[in-house]
Amino acid sequence: MPALVEEIRAEKLLKDLASVWKELGQHETEYAVVRACALTLLVATTGDGDEQDLAGTLGDLMHSNPSRYVVLRLVDKPEPEFAARVFAQCQLAFGRRQQLCCEQIEFTATRDRIPDFYAVALGLTVADLPVLLWIRDAQLLMEPAFQALLPLARPLIIDSAQFPDALAGLKEMELRRDAGWRVKDLAWSRLTVWRETIAQMFETSACRNLVNRIDRVEIKGRFGPTGTDVQYLAAWLRRILPNAQITATGSGVQRIRLVAGGQRVEVADAGEALVATSLDGMVTRVPDPVRSDADLLAEELSILGPDPTYDATLRAVTRGIN
Amino acid sequence: MKTATILTRLQRRRGIPGARLKGMAQANPFQDPLRFERRVPSCAVVIFGANGDLTKRKLLPSLYRLAFERRLPQGFAVVGISRTAMSDDDFRKTLEASLKEFLENSPFDQALWDDFARGLFYLAGDVGDDAAYQRLAVRLDEIAKTRQTAGNVLFYLSTQPSHYGTAAGGLGRAGLAKAANGAWRRLVVEKPFGHDQASARELENQLHEHFTEDQLYRIDHYLGKETVQNILAFRFGNPLFEPLWNRQYINHIQITAAESIGVEGRGGYYQEAGALRDMIQNHLLQVLATVAMEPSAVFEATGVRDERAKLLRSIRTYKHSEVHQHTVAGQYGPARVGGKDLPGFRQEEGVDPQAMTDTYAAVTFQIENWRWAGVPFYVRTGKRMPKRVTDIAIRFNPVPHSLFMTEGEGGESIDTARPNMLILRIQPEEGISLRFSSKQPGAGMKLRPVSMDFNYGTSFGGRTPTAYETLLVDAMVGDATLYTRQDMVEASWTAVQPILEAWQEHKPEQFPNYPAGTWGPKESDEMLARNGHEWRIP
Ligand SMILES: NC(=O)c1ccc[n+]([C@@H]2O[C@H](COP(=O)([O-])OP(=O)(O)OC[C@H]3O[C@@H](n4cnc5c(N)ncnc54)[C@H](OP(=O)(O)O)[C@@H]3O)[C@@H](O)[C@H]2O)c1
Numbered sequence: 001m002p003a004l005v006e007e008i009r010a011e012k013l014l015k016d017l018a019s020v021w022k023e024l025g026q027h028e029t030e031y032a033v034v035r036a037c038a039l040t041l042l043v044a045t046t047g048d049g050d051e052q053d054l055a056g057t058l059g060d061l062m063h064s065n066p067s068r069y070v071v072l073r074l075v076d077k078p079e080p081e082f083a084a085r086v087f088a089q090c091q092l093a094f095g096r097r098q099q100l101c102c103e104q105i106e107f108t109a110t111r112d113r114i115p116d117f118y119a120v121a122l123g124l125t126v127a128d129l130p131v132l133l134w135i136r137d138a139q140l141l142m143e144p145a146f147q148a149l150l151p152l153a154r155p156l157i158i159d160s161a162q163f164p165d166a167l168a169g170l171k172e173m174e175l176r177r178d179a180g181w182r183v184k185d186l187a188w189s190r191l192t193v194w195r196e197t198i199a200q201m202f203e204t205s206a207c208r209n210l211v212n213r214i215d216r217v218e219i220k221g222r223f224g225p226t227g228t229d230v231q232y233l234a235a236w237l238r239r240i241l242p243n244a245q246i247t248a249t250g251s252g253v254q255r256i257r258l259v260a261g262g263q264r265v266e267v268a269d270a271g272e273a274l275v276a277t278s279l280d281g282m283v284t285r286v287p288d289p290v291r292s293d294a295d296l297l298a299e300e301l302s303i304l305g306p307d308p309t310y311d312a313t314l315r316a317v318t319r320g321i322n
Numbered sequence: 323m324k325t326a327t328i329l330t331r332l333q334r335r336r337g338i339p340g341a342r343l344k345g346m347a348q349a350n351p352f353q354d355p356l357r358f359e360r361r362v363p364s365c366a367v368v369i370f371g372a373n374g375d376l377t378k379r380k381l382l383p384s385l386y387r388l389a390f391e392r393r394l395p396q397g398f399a400v401v402g403i404s405r406t407a408m409s410d411d412d413f414r415k416t417l418e419a420s421l422k423e424f425l426e427n428s429p430f431d432q433a434l435w436d437d438f439a440r441g442l443f444y445l446a447g448d449v450g451d452d453a454a455y456q457r458l459a460v461r462l463d464e465i466a467k468t469r470q471t472a473g474n475v476l477f478y479l480s481t482q483p484s485h486y487g488t489a490a491g492g493l494g495r496a497g498l499a500k501a502a503n504g505a506w507r508r509l510v511v512e513k514p515f516g517h518d519q520a521s522a523r524e525l526e527n528q529l530h531e532h533f534t535e536d537q538l539y540r541i542d543h544y545l546g547k548e549t550v551q552n553i554l555a556f557r558f559g560n561p562l563f564e565p566l567w568n569r570q571y572i573n574h575i576q577i578t579a580a581e582s583i584g585v586e587g588r589g590g591y592y593q594e595a596g597a598l599r600d601m602i603q604n605h606l607l608q609v610l611a612t613v614a615m616e617p618s619a620v621f622e623a624t625g626v627r628d629e630r631a632k633l634l635r636s637i638r639t640y641k642h643s644e645v646h647q648h649t650v651a652g653q654y655g656p657a658r659v660g661g662k663d664l665p666g667f668r669q670e671e672g673v674d675p676q677a678m679t680d681t682y683a684a685v686t687f688q689i690e691n692w693r694w695a696g697v698p699f700y701v702r703t704g705k706r707m708p709k710r711v712t713d714i715a716i717r718f719n720p721v722p723h724s725l726f727m728t729e730g731e732g733g734e735s736i737d738t739a740r741p742n743m744l745i746l747r748i749q750p751e752e753g754i755s756l757r758f759s760s761k762q763p764g765a766g767m768k769l770r771p772v773s774m775d776f777n778y779g780t781s782f783g784g785r786t787p788t789a790y791e792t793l794l795v796d797a798m799v800g801d802a803t804l805y806t807r808q809d810m811v812e813a814s815w816t817a818v819q820p821i822l823e824a825w826q827e828h829k830p831e832q833f834p835n836y837p838a839g840t841w842g843p844k845e846s847d848e849m850l851a852r853n854g855h856e857w858r859i860p
Contacts, residue, residue: 192358195357197392203362203364203397206470208350273433276396278396282396283437284437287391299357307356308356309356309357
């Protein structure tokens with residue numbers, strides 16, 4: 001019975017947090033402790049075993065987006081469970097004399113306790129600052145029980161690369177977007193370097209003159225079925241080049257080729273860099289170091305307002321224009 | 323490091339909301355200005371003085387960083403010019419070595435460097451030799467084709483200031499100041515812009531002989547600092563403070579730029595310049611203008627620079643007879659600091675033992691307009707001060723009637739409410755603090771000053787772009803907002819020239835007048851005390 005679970009109240013957790021800060025201030029003598037907060041990031045994840053990974057991501061993220069992190073870990077257990085702990089993560093900013101600390105509240109709950117979490121989380125968001133929900137396990141978006149949590153935040157962050165059926169997943173996201181949520185996708189942020197490299201190539205007048213003559217686009221992925229990344233790129237290019245014939249296959253983008261008659265420009269993956277080959281064969285190397293979740297989240301968190309290019313692209317994918 | 327790369331890009335875009343993207347989104351349908359950096363058009367950068375210190379320390383590392391952050395266009399090349407004979411390959415090797423030495427906080431990526439270095443070229447030549455410009459013209463034509471630089475060229479004068487006019491003339495005579503087919507030519511000039519008003523005018527005439535004002539980019543790297551730009555964001559992005567930003571609420575303003583080091587091998591140069599010329603005439607007057615200017619209607623080059631220039635023109639010009647009352651010159655003498663003997667300025671290498679150079683300068687500026695009439699702007703700068711710090715302190719007026727008095731030792735009434743102070747910190751810990759009064763815990767009603775702190779570094783982690791990165795991109799993009807215009811240079815010389823002349827006429831009797839490692843001469847404290855003020859200790 002749910003009654004077996006100890007009651008958890010937002011005020012109590014906030015009080016515990018206050019004690020954590022007090023203690024930190026008392027014990028830390030060498031470096032000043034700076035409590036920083038720019039937003040509340042709610043994180044929903046499932047299972048266990050990735051605690052360290054997640055802690056690392058949030059630790060990295062806090063440099064750019066010091067936040068109150070509220071993590072909900074949904075677990076499958078025969079008995080109802082609902083537990084919480086509070087702590088602070090501190091890091092010494094490079095070359096500085098201050099420690100930057102962010103607070104974290106971590107819940108473990110069975111699915112039947114989702115409504116309880118909702119009620120507590122309402123009291124845990126930091127006043128007057130943005131609240132975002134990162135659905136770290138994208139499958140949760142499809143779970144009926146999870147829907148109860150969506151009203152906690154307007155911006156939802158998902159990594160659509162996790163969806164086994166790319167199109168079905170993107171359609172779910174589009175549904176939420178239609179219903180007024182601001183949907184953000186880490187799979188889209190992963191494409192920024194590709195898109196920016198193409199845009200850079202078209203800065204030269206020689207390439208620019210080619211735009212209207214591009215009649216064929218090939219997007220090639222490295223692996224099996226078409227992924228959300230390749231779908232996104234295809235939809236993005238279709239909107240820019242409506243007269244081109246676009247072929248897009250696989251996932252894990254390996255190469256994008258834009259062809260105009262006998263001429264072409266190309267961007268290809270070369271490990272830690274992209275290699276861009278422009279019209280006359282001039283080759284440029286563009287650094288493309290692997291981007292962690294923290295990097296991708298930071299990019300998304302920098303755009304809290306409307307993101308017209310992404311929204312239009314998501315719409316284009318799900319309405320099957322490509 | 324990856325995080326840093328991305329953050330930098332995002333922050334920069336955020337600096338002044340959307341404003342600098344305006345008017346730049348023409349015709350490239352692949353652009354996504356919300357996520358991509360401002361586009362740098364294809365171009366070649368020609369550096370005069372490419373064998374020098376500034377190129378190695380600042381310019382090349384900045385260009386490499388921009389390449390690393392994918393900010394440079396595909397069609398890009400650098401042509402270095404100085405007298406030393408070198409092949410392109412020698413030049414690339416020299417720069418690779420210096421890059422590894424001066425690339426702070428950033429990774430060196432060999433593959434990226436190899437790619438970047440293919441776009442580096444070298445031409446041996448003397449700025450005084452017209453034939454060198456003919457060779458340069460031929461080389462630029464070739465490069466425009468092989469590197470697709472579209473005929474756009476940014477000339478960067480990183481040589482001795484005495485070469486500026488010669489180089490501008492050489493470029494003009496070789497037809498390099500103008501380009502065909504809609505391509506652009508721009509000229510970046512490093513400070514100093516003259517060593518007094520007359521030489522500044524002469525330089526202007528030389529530059530304008532072949533270049534129009536909108537082709538000229540006078541670099542003041544202080545304006546490229548993120549935190550100086552942030553002053554504008556703070557003032558004009560927050561309606562909370564602007565209504566208080568005037569004589570009605572502000573008592574006075576202190577601008578401090580202190581260095582803990584001495585002249586570090588640059589004694590010869592510094593001895594001719596001095597603190598007033600080296601720091602106040604350019605950097606600190608620009609900072610003052612940024613703090614005090616009116617908002618422009620839009621955030622674009624002409625509007626912002628018009629307001630800065632207007633403010634600089636409003637600075638009261640002192641008569642010679644007034645100068646000593648409103649200014650203080652200082653020079654550091656030897657001292658033992660932290661168990662170490664520090665030489666005085668006159669004992670530094672390359673310095674004349676009788677030198678009358680000011681290594682410290684403090685000036686009370688007065689701005690003659692409705693907003694600031696009667697509010698002193700105290701500006702000080704010096705070498706060998708107790709620490710390195712640049713900040714701006716805005717002291718608000720005291721409360722009109724205090725409720726919180728306490729009794730002093732002699733039975734006199736002391737107000738426990740201290741005036742508010744807003745501190746804009748430029749370096750080293752960039753940020754903003756607001757000092758206000760709070761009740762001291764416990765019985766009674768005693769107030770104590772407390773500080774509310776915003777730290778730029780900890781609120782936005784990651785690496786911020788250096789001033790040279792920002793300014794180089796701006797020049798390539800054609801955005802002169804952060805560059806100094808001729809009328810601004812003239813206006814600041816107008817304010818500073820009488821001080822230089824009066825100091826020249828009445829040499830200070832007792833130099834050195836402050837020991838190394840202190841906050842400057844006592845005359846400087848006295849200057850503020852005459853107005854009932856005192857320097858804060860930053
Ligand atoms: N260094 C800094 O951090 C810094 C900071 C702010 C402003 N600045 C300004 O930037 C400018 C350059 O400073 P810097 O420190 O780089 O000076 P620098 O180290 O003296 O370098 C100037 C270079 O110009 C070359 N040069 C000299 N005479 C020449 C001529 N007649 N024709 C062609 N090239 C010539 C020299 O190389 P060759 O011997 O091979 O000809 C020399 O390496 C100066 O105006 C300075 O005031 C410098």
